[in-house]
Amino acid sequence: MYDYIVIGGGIVGLSTGYALTRRYPQAKILVMEKEDRLAFHQTGHNSGVIHSGIYYKPGSLKARFSKEGGDALRRFCDQHGIAYEMCGKVIVATEPEELPLLENLYARGLQHKLDLELIDAEQLHAIEPHAAGLRAIRVNAAGIVDYKKVAVAFADVIRQRGGDVLLNTEAQRIREGSEGIEVECNNGTYRTHYLINCAGLHCDRIAAMQGLATGMKIVPFRGEYYELKPEKHGLVKHLIYPVPNPNFPFLGVHFTRMIDGHVHAGPNAVLSLKREGYRKTDFDLRDFMEVMTYPAFWKIAKQNMGEGLKEIVRSFSKAVFVRSLQRLIPEIREDDLIPSANGVRAQALTKDGKLADDFLIVQNERSIHILNAPSPAATASIAIGESISERIPEPKHSMPYAVG
Structure with missing residues (x-):
């Protein structure tokens, strides 16, 4: 007992x-x-x-x-x-319309009393020489x-x-x-x-x-990743994130240097057809039907249809995935990336x-x-x-x- x-x-x-x-x-x-x-x-x-x-x-x-x-x-x-390693990260605004969102995020970080600073393009280049952006937040309390x-x-x-x-x-x-x-x-x-x-x-x-x-019910979302080939690891010094879309529940594709030295790029976020479905081909009838027959899923799908379709396109097109990454690091090429292990996020949907x-x-x-x-x-x-x-x-x- x-x-x-x-x-x-x-x-x-x-x-x-x-x-x-x-x-x-x-x-x-x-x-x-x-x-x-x-x-x-x-x-x-x-x-x-x-x-x-x-x-x-x-x-x-x-x-x-x-x-x-x-x-x-x-x-x-x-x-x-x-x-x-507390390597820190940068959250990068690459378009003018992202600048107000970046400033709002910076204000939120100050509310949280985090160790951070708002930096310009030149300061960003000093931290991440291969990254491109108009402004960024440097967050030191990340590792x-x-x-x-x-x-x-x-x-x-x-x-x-x-x-x-x-x-x-x-x-x-x-x-x-x-x-x-x-x-x-x-x-x-x-x-x-x-x-x-x-x-x-x-x-x-x-x-x-x-x-x-x-x-509520758990709805599984698969996070799909690539990683940089070893000879390209130098393109990423720390962690590089985009400014998140406040109307979409995921952060967007970003670069993560791992503690073992690998550099991951992603994740793309798509509905998984199996709760433990790490591959596109993974399917479980019970898991699939639970989502498809859950009325709340169709409500959230309708609200996020535009961004959701972008995620699906990125899932099946490496070229489109790479274009998303190039917003942060323009010199990234398809040949620089190899498939990596995916994850599945257990997201509660009320x-x-x-x-x-x-x-x-x-x-x-x-x-x-x-x-x-x-x-x-x-x-x-x-x-x-x-x-x-x-x-x-x-x-x-x-x-x-x-x-x-």
């Missing part, structure tokens, strides 16, 4: 388990992951950016947790010998790290403190009894007083297993046709469900885990278990 079971072995689930071991050192904790390795899905396909939080609405959980989580993440990496290593370190600490981390363990049914919860899995049944749902791409289904009406803009956490007496945790969730993971642990009741070691 566990005090707490966490479903999901990505960085949010593991950071939650880590936080619980700190808050309740005597508690019996289990983190279960359905794959044969940790951090396999969203965490394992993450761009590796330590986000500053500049984009997020002041007062939102994303803004708050980015700052708190980024600070905590760096401390954790220092303690556990995980390499990271890069390998989040898979962070996730594994969380798991190591959980085990060292007496917790269990099980792989190849998939939750298939949830039953509530008079004193707790039974989680039936492919390899056995596990019992707990309290359940934490950090299942990412499948979090809405886990909530449904418990009979929770969430008013029944009224709105993409959840912030982290979405729903709680009842015996469980808590993290139902929307896209970027910057990896950056914010320690802060998210701490926030979840603060909401959870103390262990009930003496309570007997009885299934109803």
